Amino acid sequence: MNARDEILSRIQTALADVIEPDPGLDVPIEWVYERPTPMPDVLDRFVETVEDYKALVVRVPAAEVPTQVATLLGGAGVSSAVLPGGVDPTWRTAVTEAGIAVREDDPPLDRMVLNEIDAVVTAAAVGVAETGTIILDHAPDQGRRALTLVPDTHLVVVRAEQVVSDVPEAVGRLGASVAAGSPLTWISGPSATSDIELSRVEGVHGPRKLLVILAE
Secondary structure (H helix, E strand, C coil): CCHHHHHHHHHHHHCCCCCCCCHHHHCCCCCCCCCCCCCCCHHHHHHHHHHHCCCEEEEECHHHHHHHHHHHHHHCCCCEEECCCCCCHHHHHHHHHCCCEEECCCCCCCHHHHHHCCEEEECCCEEECCCCEEEECCCCCCCCHHHHCCCCEEEEEEEHHHEECCHHHHHHHCHHHHHCCCCCEEECCCCEEECCCCCEEECCCCCCEEEEEEEC
16 A cells, blocks of 8 residues: 555544534534625724835815825826826826826736836725735726736725725625635735845735825
């Protein structure tokens, strides 16, 4: 008997007395999935954890989002930005009036062109307060995945009602997107890793700057 057969034999022996094929019924779990984790203020917690990743976060009334989009891009030194076709048209107008060149992604820009664009502006699907994670399901207001990975700056607008307490609750919100086969991008701060000497290196796998607008 080789090692593989021995391992399978031990598993079969261990399962010999298990007659219920559904693990969820065989071992009752008291945990209720997709429920919120209690916390004093989910939005305050979201801002705190996102900022822990060295992202810039601003909270504004929903009506001020277009102005804030243009202000943050200008403050980051952005001179060109790509906006997916499904974003609020007032964002595009504000960015254009700020003197920033707006690029469309229809037809899709190739990677060489994307690499020359300073920033991307998108909406979001879900924000997670406990982890500071922002999740995109690449609906029309978020664009295709390459848009959010190549430009050096990502400005993302998260609506207050999209912020949930924890990952299980977020996964519950994303059920329809997963069922539809949509790709998911999970963003926890600017792209960063560490080299062999544990020195932080930013921008290796995605944008080096993450700007977040929380619209309330």
